[in-house]
Structures are given as structure tokens and as C-alpha cells.
Amino acid sequence: MKRDGVTPWPAELADRYVRQGYWRGKPLGHWMWTWADRDGNRVAVVDGDVVVTYRELAEYADALADHLLDLGLHNGDNILVQLPNGWEFLALFLACQRIGVAPVLALLAHREHELRCLAELAEVKAIVVPDRWQRFDHQRMAADLADSLPSVRSVIVLGEATEPTTGSTVDLRSLLERWQDPARLRARLDAGAPDPGEVALFLLSGGTTGTPKIIARTHDDYEYNARQSGEVCGFGQDTVYLVTLPMGHNFPLGSPGILATLTHGGRVVMLRSPKPEVAFPLIERERATVTSLVPAIAQRWVEAALSGDHDLSSLRLVQVGGSVLDPAFAARIGPSLGATLQQVYGMAEGLLNYTRPDDPADAITRTQGRPISPADEILLVDEAGDPVPPGGTGELLTRGPYTPRGYFRAPEHNARAFTPDGWYRSGDLVRWDESGNLVVEGRVKDLINRGGEKISAPEVEAVVDALPAVRRSTAIALPDPVYGELVCVCVVLHNGQKLTLSEVRALFADQGVAKFKHPERLEIVADFPLTPVGKVDKKALRATILTRDAGSTQAA
Numbered sequence: 001m002k003r004d005g006v007t008p009w010p011a012e013l014a015d016r017y018v019r020q021g022y023w024r025g026k027p028l029g030h031w032m033w034t035w036a037d038r039d040g041n042r043v044a045v046v047d048g049d050v051v052v053t054y055r056e057l058a059e060y061a062d063a064l065a066d067h068l069l070d071l072g073l074h075n076g077d078n079i080l081v082q083l084p085n086g087w088e089f090l091a092l093f094l095a096c097q098r099i100g101v102a103p104v105l106a107l108l109a110h111r112e113h114e115l116r117c118l119a120e121l122a123e124v125k126a127i128v129v130p131d132r133w134q135r136f137d138h139q140r141m142a143a144d145l146a147d148s149l150p151s152v153r154s155v156i157v158l159g160e161a162t163e164p165t166t167g168s169t170v171d172l173r174s175l176l177e178r179w180q181d182p183a184r185l186r187a188r189l190d191a192g193a194p195d196p197g198e199v200a201l202f203l204l205s206g207g208t209t210g211t212p213k214i215i216a217r218t219h220d221d222y223e224y225n226a227r228q229s230g231e232v233c234g235f236g237q238d239t240v241y242l243v244t245l246p247m248g249h250n251f252p253l254g255s256p257g258i259l260a261t262l263t264h265g266g267r268v269v270m271l272r273s274p275k276p277e278v279a280f281p282l283i284e285r286e287r288a289t290v291t292s293l294v295p296a297i298a299q300r301w302v303e304a305a306l307s308g309d310h311d312l313s314s315l316r317l318v319q320v321g322g323s324v325l326d327p328a329f330a331a332r333i334g335p336s337l338g339a340t341l342q343q344v345y346g347m348a349e350g351l352l353n354y355t356r357p358d359d360p361a362d363a364i365t366r367t368q369g370r371p372i373s374p375a376d377e378i379l380l381v382d383e384a385g386d387p388v389p390p391g392g393t394g395e396l397l398t399r400g401p402y403t404p405r406g407y408f409r410a411p412e413h414n415a416r417a418f419t420p421d422g423w424y425r426s427g428d429l430v431r432w433d434e435s436g437n438l439v440v441e442g443r444v445k446d447l448i449n450r451g452g453e454k455i456s457a458p459e460v461e462a463v464v465d466a467l468p469a470v471r472r473s474t475a476i477a478l479p480d481p482v483y484g485e486l487v488c489v490c491v492v493l494h495n496g497q498k499l500t501l502s503e504v505r506a507l508f509a510d511q512g513v514a515k516f517k518h519p520e521r522l523e524i525v526a527d528f529p530l531t532p533v534g535k536v537d538k539k540a541l542r543a544t545i546l547t548r549d550a551g552s553t554q555a556a
């Protein structure tokens, strides 16, 4: 391995994954170049008015890879990427795959708090950002980070590169220009192709710890993740995939998403806002056949479809995943959008479950699907770690050809998050349904799932604890009608102290924490209920608050 801190699969299993054809020994994205050769005039990406063919995408990615080498980035290096959905992001992603540079895929919502942790953890050599996005100056943030992080040598900006840094500041679009003869360049890049067992990209985990965790995905493992997902979902040359969610996320990127679409010679349509007013005209114009949504967005789409008059008839499959989907609402999605619903229960850590398009309607609305691979192993265990009886609910443990054996550079956390024999402890409580699919019943992990965005409770607590008025804090999930869950912080204050929600939120903004993590509710309590082993009893705290809320609603 070129990078330290990656936990490999056991050698004999890795051999088996190769022998059984799961791992093909090819760099991620190689099929995009194959399509460029075979049928280069096919359209690969539509992004607003920009149409990019497979040949053009291959040439842009090669040119960019060449320029990245000139910037001093090499096989084994990591870069931090925070970009909006768009063809330039895709070209950059593919360029990285070409030369063994692994992008850490941050979300646009992330701010300095998150980016600094990620950049330090992966010792990134470059940071890629838009100049501004939704009135926020990403370039300024990246320049500040670059100035204070010794590993960072370049800031690459999509838009106008104006902010000087101690290293170099480069305009991403200028790197997409071709300076060399494409055929010669290609031969040179082919010669330096990365080892497929190496890290191709880093995905972010929702996390349950004070600092963010990232997952190193290899070329072999992620190529299979996308290819097998595409197989299960019937992707083909006629697939037109609409990228509704942020494309650095595992769901739109590789489940089956963008990468499987390109594997099959299909067409990717970029969307910058999931709003139905923007998405529906595009579905109509581009005849999109499939997209992926989180439940909160599906809700807006269903409401808009009822009142709107856009032609969505091209849609065949609408994937919904990331957080709990209410079965009664699930039953309305397919009919309202004129497509088959597919529930997706996935994780950046690996294992992917999909309902199958030909499952009975009832299984599609009530279950979260089943694994994509015959080599996926699943074990449901009780609190003592013993298997639960058939039909029982337990914590899902998993291993398999696209489920890595550890988080990147996190030995202490890995000792808890993985069993000694390599099972990933998902923290999800699930059961096998009679249909043969899994049903997610709850979770034992300490996070808040806000409409599919995962928020680590300990991370929130660490920020709140810095307030002088606060003696102790704890973060819990409360129900939210739109996002499913919201962040509630409960605090015990020092004697005579006061605290308001706006003071708490101001602190989060000041610390540069992503907005979706800012607490939406504050509860001041005299003390926390404790479990028999002396930990904060979050369940009891939540129940007390909910009972009190119910009482006050009735009284009102």
C-alpha cells in the first residue's frame, strides 16, 4: 500500500475476490476510456447547456491528469475536493483515478471545522473549491486552510482564482485545456496507471466520534460497488441518470449512480438544486430515466408532481435512501412520479441493499432491500454479540468485497467499529423480513440522521462543551416533520448561568461548523438521567422531552 493507515482485506480473501471475478484489477473509471474508444461521440454528460461526449470527457480528464502531475501531485497523494455537481467535478474525479491521486470527497455544506480535520487526517496536497457558492466564499476558506496546513501546496479554484496563498492558486478550467497531443498523452498516462489494490477515493462517514472519519475505497472494491449496483438496477446504454444529490456522496456517485452509468455507456445529467422547479423541467428535457433521492426530497417531489404538469414519463426508477422512509408515504412515490420506487439502504462503509424492481409492491414499500453481492456476509447480533434468532432484530454486522476492514488512520476507533474478525459494526438495528429483504428498525449508534445527512452526536457535544456556561452537554435526535430528525442539545449549566439557542448557534457558526449540524433545539436540564453503567441515558432523556412536548401540545 502506498498510504499508511489503510486496513487491507486478508490476503486469501483478496485472492478469492479476484478468482471469483468480483475484483477485476482495473482502475476505477477505466470503462469511460473504453467507451471513448469504442463510441466516442456518445454523450457522457449534460450539464446545463454544456454537452460532453465520452471522447471529450476522456480528453479533458487526461489533460487535467497531466496538469495535476505538473502541479506536483503523484500516485499516492491525496487531495480535498469540495465542488458543486458539474462536469468539471467529474473530469477532476476521473483525472485523479488516472494517476492514483485519491480525492477526499467533502460536501459543499462543510466549513472550516470539517475541512481542516479532513485535510489534516489525509495530509492533502491540494484543496479544490468553487470560488463562491450560495454566497459563501469557499476560495477564502481554502486559502486560509492552505496557509495554515503545511501539507497543502495548491488551491485549485473553479471560477475566478483571485485569492493569493503561500502555495499556488490555479484556475481549474485552465487545467482542462489540452496542451499535448491526446494520443501521446494517453500513452504516457496509461504507463503510470495506479495499482487497482490502492486507494481510489475517500468517502466520508456520518461518524459517531468527536472528529470526522473517512473510508478509503480501493479501485477494485469501488469499481465492483458501482458495476454490481448497475447490474442489480438494470443500468444500460439507455440509462439517463439525473444527479440530484451532492455527487461526492456514495449514493449518487456509485450506488449505482454516475459511475455505473458511465460503465454502461449511459448519460449523466447534472443538477445543481434538487428543487422540483429545477429538476422537473430537466427530467422532461433530458428524458431522465433514473435518479436517487433522500426521503425529504422525495416528499417535495411528490407534492410538486401532484400540482405540476411536467412530463415525467421518462422516469423508470426512483431510488430513495439515506434515512427512514415511512411505508405509507413510500406507497405514494411510485404512482405520483410514474416510476418504480427502489429503496436503498447503503453506507459509505460498503454494504449496499436495494429492493429489486420486480419485488412485490409490498416489499418495495415496506423493506430496505437486500445485498447486491452473493459475497456480502450479514450477521445480526444482540447486545452480547450473539446471533439473534431467525426473524429477530439485531445489530447488522457485515463483511464483503466492497466493505473495507477499517476506517482510514483510526486504529482506536477501528477496535470498536470492527470485530476482531473483520466485521463492520453498522450500528443499525435491522431484521430479515419474510420477503427476504432487510428492514431497518432503528440504531444503536450515537448519531442524528437529518434527512440523510449524518451528524455525530459527540462532535456536536464537543462544540457545545466549549461554552463557559455549560457544565455538561449531550446531543440527541428529536423527530422533525421534514427531515425525520433534528439536533437537540441538552445542557446542564453552571450555577446561575443562562444560555439561549441563538447563543449556541452563534458558537457553531463562529467555529465554522457546517450549518446542517447547528442545533435546532436547546433543552436546559438540572441533570441527565444515567444508565446503570453511568452513561447519559439518551433514550430516557428523549422520552422525557417527547412526553412533555405531547403534554404541552394537548394543553394548547
Ligand code: AMP
Pocket: 204, 205, 206, 207, 320, 321, 322, 323, 324, 325, 343, 344, 345, 346, 347, 348, 349, 368, 426, 428, 440, 443, 454
Ligand atoms: P454513512 O455511514 O454515513 O454512510 O451512513 C449510512 C447510514 O445511513 C446507515 O448505516 C444507516 O444508519 C443510514 N441509512 C442509509 N440508508 C438508509 C435507509 N434506507 N433507511 C434507514 N437508514 C438508512
Ligand code: DBH
Pocket: 250, 251, 255, 321, 322, 323, 344, 345, 346, 347, 348, 349, 352, 452
Ligand atoms: O446513507 C448512506 O450513506 C447511503 C444511502 C444510500 C449510501 O452511502 C448509499 C446509498 O450508497
